[in-house]
Amino acid sequence: MATPAHWLAGARPRTLPAAVAPVLAGTGVAVHVDEAVWWKALLALVVSLALQVGVNYANDYSDGIRGTDADRVGPLRLVGSGLASPAAVKRAAFLAFGVAGVAGLVLAATTAWWLLAVGAVSVVAAWFYTGGSKPYGYLGLGEVMVFVFFGLVAVVGTTYVQTEEWSDGGVPALLAGVGVGSIACAILVANNLRDIPTDRVAGKMTLAVRLGDRLTRWWYAALLVLAVAALVALACCTTWWALLGLVLALPAVPAARIVLGGAGGPGLIPVLQKTGVAELLWAAGAAAGLVIGR
Template sequence: MATPAQWIEGARPRTLPAAVAPVLVGTGAAAYLDGFVWWKALLALGVALALQVGVNYANDYSDGIRGTDENRVGPLRLVGSKVASPRAVKTAAFTCFGVGAALGLVLCATSTWWLLVAGAASLVGAWFYTGGKTPYGYRALGEVSVFVFFGLVAVLGTTYVQAERLHWTAVAGAVAIGAIACALLVANNLRDIPTDRETGKRTLAVVIGAARSRQLYAGLIALAFILAVLCALATPWALLGLIALPLAARAVRTVVSDAVGPALIPVLQGTGLTELLYAVGLAAGLALGG
């Protein structure tokens, strides 16, 4: 049986900024529209965190039973390392999905029905990323999913449930957060190219190769900061998002320097912290501008 510490490590806490960041930016955009509602923001955060941990456990389960995690470099895999049974990890994943769904239903009851559709799509997307007979994460579509669900859906949904309307700054923030979240996945898959090729896992990094993956990572990070500057057209305070630029530059420098394997692990942490710090700055800027 896995220890509590192993369950926590298996939840991959370093990925949690990808859940917190879109809620921060979405809430900042709602505040810009004078629509901030604190308890709805907390509910949205609960949904995002539950889904993030759930998808981490789901990926652990699905990759583990396929044998693609047996020689993986990086955080502990519960099933791949045989410290927890596949059934236990699958149960943990669906428990998290259930918590996220319950909190999401509360939000839907206070807003509009289309959020129910978005939530259901998020749950389906979370499971079939690596689950099912033909997981789309094995078909080079992982980055698209991350952009849609951890960028557009999470940010715009958070804004709408609070302000009940949207603004172009929310869209810009959603694209920016989606871009950084994609960059995080690109770095992860860049690190795993050798083992993914051996096991037949066709991630985007495997398809386009290491060199183009490095270029894609740098481009996604650059896009996020360009959008922060664009948001300054609405309020100069949006430039607070640039506080994450030094941290992002360090991660980009490592990626484009042809780092491989374990040398890319700090990039994952750096990209996650970049996303969180960027979100704090942009959210604060939008709120102050409002």
């Protein structure tokens, strides 16, 4: 029987900065161009966190029933380890998606009903990342999903529900989405780099498997560089205070050294945490700068 601690570990709390960061960045843009609507920001945070937890449980379920996690190097998986039944983990995934749906419904009802379509597409994308008969995560498209939904959609959506306009906040929100999405992708790249040997055996053709070990390591570094470039562009069109987001270098530089230094297997696990912290610092620093520079 899985204990509450096992379920918490299965939710993969180290990935949650990837859900907090876009809401921070989007709210920072909202404050800079207009003003924050804090209860909407909190609801956006609930949506983002619930989707992240739902994705994590959905991946646990789908990879577990396929046998992808039978010989796992990384953090605990509930189905793969046999601690929880596939049905129970599937229910947990849909419960998290339900929480996201309720919070999203409130945001749509108070902002614009077309946001329901965005939410529905987000849930479908989350499930079919590793679910269904032809999961796109097994085709090397996982980074696309992360960049779009945990970068662009999450940041731009957070800004829009608070400002309800595109004219002033559209470009800054888009640039912030690129920065946050790039680092979110880097988290996935580090995870898939670690899993190349087992994913290749299981037939999970992630982008890391397709690129190979060496190119994947440089791809990780390139994503961090893209995040910095997006931050500079954001500062150019808003305020130079946004460059406070460069504090991301504190965890990002050591993480890049580990990756480019050739670490593998368990040696890459700290990179996930450092990259998650880097994403959170990028968003928090940029948001703080946008508020100061208003």
